[in-house]
Amino acid sequence: PRFFALVPAAGIGERSGAGMPKQYVEIAGRPMLAHTLAALAAVPRLVQTLVVLSPADDRFEAALPGCSAWVARVGGASRADSVLGGLAELRRRGATDEDWVLVHDAARCLLQPSWVDALIDACEHDAVGGLLAQPIADTLKAGSADGRVTATVDRRDKWAAQTPQMFRLGLVEQALSAMGAAATDEASAVEALGLAPQLVRASMANFKVTWPEDFALAERWMAC
Ligand code: C5P
Numbered sequence: 001p002r003f004f005a006l007v008p009a010a011g012i013g014e015r016s017g018a019g020m021p022k023q024y025v026e027i028a029g030r031p032m033l034a035h036t037l038a039a040l041a042a043v044p045r046l047v048q049t050l051v052v053l054s055p056a057d058d059r060f061e062a063a064l065p066g067c068s069a070w071v072a073r074v075g076g077a078s079r080a081d082s083v084l085g086g087l088a089e090l091r092r093r094g095a096t097d098e099d100w101v102l103v104h105d106a107a108r109c110l111l112q113p114s115w116v117d118a119l120i121d122a123c124e125h126d127a128v129g130g131l132l133a134q135p136i137a138d139t140l141k142a143g144s145a146d147g148r149v150t151a152t153v154d155r156r157d158k159w160a161a162q163t164p165q166m167f168r169l170g171l172v173e174q175a176l177s178a179m180g181a182a183a184t185d186e187a188s189a190v191e192a193l194g195l196a197p198q199l200v201r202a203s204m205a206n207f208k209v210t211w212p213e214d215f216a217l218a219e220r221w222m223a224c
Helices: 032-041 079-092 113-123 169-182 186-191 214-223
Strands: 003-008 046-052 070-072 100-103 129-135 140-143 149-153 159-168 198-201
Touching: 003 032, 003 079, 032 046, 032 113, 046 079, 070 079, 079 100, 079 169, 100 113, 100 169, 113 129, 113 159, 113 198, 129 186, 159 169, 159 186, 169 186
Parallel strands: 003 046, 003 100, 046 070, 129 198
Antiparallel strands: 100 159, 129 159, 140 149
16 A cells, blocks of 8 residues: 545635635745645655645645645535545545545644654554544643633543544545544544544644644744
8 A cells, every 4th residue: 555645725724813824824934835745745655745725726836836746626615525525636646445645734834754654653554544643731621602611621531633644545535424524633534433543642843723823833843
């Protein structure tokens, strides 16, 4: 089997308040998406990366000139739809059920090639697959709509799910098709089939740029 990367980059990034899709916001002089793709391109075992854009995207070519990744304008209304569109495109380009697909958020632009290698090393012989994740350090609270604590959640067995998430193409396509838009990541869809993906510890730096203040934080991490 081969290893492909699939980067859903078809979201509008509403929570970021950036006034443009957040993957095009510049961090340290380059669009966030360029950093993400550069990290994946630095992993020799990945044969190719496919970027999924919105059909309405009119920024990619100007923002990432000469990009060597495959591009498909097949983004959908939800992240799961965008990933499913990308998986179909990988099939059209010759990928098979048995090939591994590493789905990685465009918005996790601090990705290090060594974390991707660690994920592949941990999962390439796994029957299910797995994901990068980070044990929760904070005490976790459940809250009500008006901002009151309703419960303290035991953090001891809790992890924050990150990406890449690595599954075989046939399995992740079946899982996402069954779960649909409710799947906010690939692992949750695979779990719904009764399978237990492997948790592979990465770093807090692999966070998803989401809120307005995250752009400055990403810039600082990148300077390290
Ligand atoms: O919205 P969220 O932060 O979960 O998005 C995670 C990733 O999924 C982002 O890279 C975003 O561009 C992508 N996405 C997508 N299509 C959507 C929604 C999100 O490709 N409809």
